[in-house]
Amino acid sequence: MEQSTLTFQKGLKDGMPICLGYLSVSFAFGILATQGGLPVWVALLISMTNLTSAGQVAGTQLILTGGMYIEIAITTFIINIRYMLMSLSLSQKVEAKMTNLQRWILAFGITDEIFAVASQQKEEVSAKYLSGLIVTPYVGWALGTFLGATAAGLLPMSLRDALGIAIYGMFIAIIIPPARKARPVAVVVVLSIALSCAFKWLPLLNQISSGWVIIICAVLVSAYAAARYPIDEEAPEPEKAGGEA
Amino acid sequence: MIDYTRILLSIAVMAVVTYVIRVSPLAIFKKKIQNRFIRSFLAYVPYAVLAAMTFPAILFSTAEAVTMQSVLCASIGMVVALLLAYKDKGLLTVAVGSTAAVFLMEQITRFIFV
Numbered sequence: 001m002e003q004s005t006l007t008f009q010k011g012l013k014d015g016m017p018i019c020l021g022y023l024s025v026s027f028a029f030g031i032l033a034t035q036g037g038l039p040v041w042v043a044l045l046i047s048m049t050n051l052t053s054a055g056q057v058a059g060t061q062l063i064l065t066g067g068m069y070i071e072i073a074i075t076t077f078i079i080n081i082r083y084m085l086m087s088l089s090l091s092q093k094v095e096a097k098m099t100n101l102q103r104w105i106l107a108f109g110i111t112d113e114i115f116a117v118a119s120q121q122k123e124e125v126s127a128k129y130l131s132g133l134i135v136t137p138y139v140g141w142a143l144g145t146f147l148g149a150t151a152a153g154l155l156p157m158s159l160r161d162a163l164g165i166a167i168y169g170m171f172i173a174i175i176i177p178p179a180r181k182a183r184p185v186a187v188v189v190v191l192s193i194a195l196s197c198a199f200k201w202l203p204l205l206n207q208i209s210s211g212w213v214i215i216i217c218a219v220l221v222s223a224y225a226a227a228r229y230p231i232d233e234e235a236p237e238p239e240k241a242g243g244e245a
Numbered sequence: 246m247i248d249y250t251r252i253l254l255s256i257a258v259m260a261v262v263t264y265v266i267r268v269s270p271l272a273i274f275k276k277k278i279q280n281r282f283i284r285s286f287l288a289y290v291p292y293a294v295l296a297a298m299t300f301p302a303i304l305f306s307t308a309e310a311v312t313m314q315s316v317l318c319a320s321i322g323m324v325v326a327l328l329l330a331y332k333d334k335g336l337l338t339v340a341v342g343s344t345a346a347v348f349l350m351e352q353i354t355r356f357i358f359v
Contacts, residue, residue, distance in 0.1 A: 021336050028340070035309070042252060049260035054291075054298055059259040063252055072255050076262045079298075082291045083263070085284075087270035100272065107268035112291075161307045162348035165319060166340040168303040169326040171295045173339035176330035178292070188289050192296035200301050210302075217297035218290055225293075226285035 004095075004126045011132020018113045018133075019140030025053055026141045028166035030148020032057065035160070036064040040149040047145035051111060051138060055079040057167060058214060067209065078215045086115040095124040102127040109134030112174075184229035192221045307347050314351075314358040322347035 026047055033043035038060070050056040055076050062072045087110050094103075106127065114133055118125050152160055179186040199205045199213040208216075303323050308315035326343035334342070 024337055024340055037247070038252070039247070042256070046256055046259070049256060050263055052263055054295055055263060056259065058298065059255070063255045067255075069255065069258055073258050073262050076259045077266065078290070079294050080263050080266050082287060083267045084270050085287045087267050091271045094271075103271050104268055107271045108264060110267045110271075158351045159348060161315070162318075162322075162344050162351060164306040164308070165303060165322045165326070165347050166344045168299045168306055169322070169340040169343035170336045171299045172303075172323075172326040172343075173330045173334065173336045175292050175295050175299075176327060177333050180331060184289070185292050188292045189296040192293040193300040196297040197301050214294060214297050218293040221293040221297075222286045222289040225289040226282050229285070230281050231285040231288050232281070 004123060004129070006121060006123060006126045006129035008128040008132040011129040011134075012136050013132075014117055015114070015133045015136030018117065018137040021113070022137050022140040023144040023147075025167060025170050026144030027148035028163055028170075029053070029057060029060075030145040030150075031152040031160060031163055032148075032167070033060055033145075034149045034152055036060065038064070040146065043149040044142060044145055048138075048142050051109065051141055052080055053167065054171065058210075061210065065209070071209065071212065074215055075212075078218050082112075083110050086110050086112070090115060090118060090125070093119055093121075093125050094130070095126050098127050106130050106134065109138060111137070113137065184225055184231075187229070188221055188225045191224070192217045195221065307351075312358070314354050317354060318347045318350040321350045 029047065030040075030043050033046065034040060046056050046060060050059070058075050058079055059072055061067075062075060067075075087107060090110065091103075098106075109130070114137060117133060118130060121129075155163075175185075175189050179189045195217045196213060199208060199216070303326075304316050304319045305311045307319040307322065322343040325346035326339050329339045329342045
């Protein structure tokens with residue numbers, strides 16, 4: 001009677017669309033990493049220990065450009081800080097009997113999409129379901145990275161160059177739909193782009209490395225938006241619509 | 246020569262920071278954050294980060310050695326990505342669509358920029 005319909009198998013199945021999406025994006029990451037000069041196993045190691053897109057791309061770029069450890073740590077922290085909100089939200093959503101050990105293990109798999117699917121469930125999310133929901137995308141993320149890192153050499157140069165845009169295409173797909181629907185998000189996106197361009201092209205500002213630029217843009221713009229457009233407790237978070245590893 | 250010590254330490258830094266972010270609320274916090282400013286700040290962070298990461302970097306993403314041709318191709322890919330995203334297409338469609346647009350532009354402009 002108490003058996004939850006949210007089984008491990010259902011989790012695996014619900015994870016399939018996420019897995020497919022991850023395959024192509026991590027493929028692009030694999031290319032980026034190996035074209036930057038990293039060996040295949042390092043690209044794979046990054047994907048299997050991080051399981052993030054924006055965060056690990058920025059971190060990898062810092063590795064490739066010789067960023068400082070503190071720069072890598074702060075960049076990773078700032079880019080991935082949103083997982084805190086999701087983890088927090090999930091903590092209210094998971095079954096009460098979920099053990100501490102299960103929490104410590106499953107927390108590793110919190111990504112935008114996995115969070116989105118888990119929080120859409122009507123009932124409390126069981127540890128089994130969440131495990132299944134994490135496993136398929138995780139395999140896709142690792143496999144895609146491996147294929148991108150190894151097969152990149154087999155692709156013609158023009159296609160490899162073209163694939164460089166794939167990950168940015170995905171980022172655009174994450175920010176544009178919510179920006180269209182919610183004005184504050186649109187303001188955040190526009191301000192952040194303007195600031196980022198200023199750091200790229202204005203004298204003096206363009207001396208600052210890309211890791212710090214992302215941090216400065218994110219903190220300034222988000223703080224401004226939080227003061228200007230505070231989100232009320234009851235209102236749905238703009239987060240939900242997005243999707244990214 | 247690859248400095249593996251530095252690379253592995255960097256990866257460890259990334260992995261640990263990311264994991265601590267993910268695990269701490271689920272393991273520690275049992276109550277919701279009450280502070281409205283912090284909640285709002287956290288909600289806006291991903292959009293600000295992704296926008297700053299994408300622009301203007303996307304313009305230089307389609308070649309190791311950036312040329313006028315590569316920037317032109319990337320611009321077309323960017324416009325296609327924006328249009329597809331505006332029409333609410335999924336991540337995969339937008340990523341593949343912009344890649345295809347860049348690829349086509351590369352073939353077309355190859356005859357112009359020799």
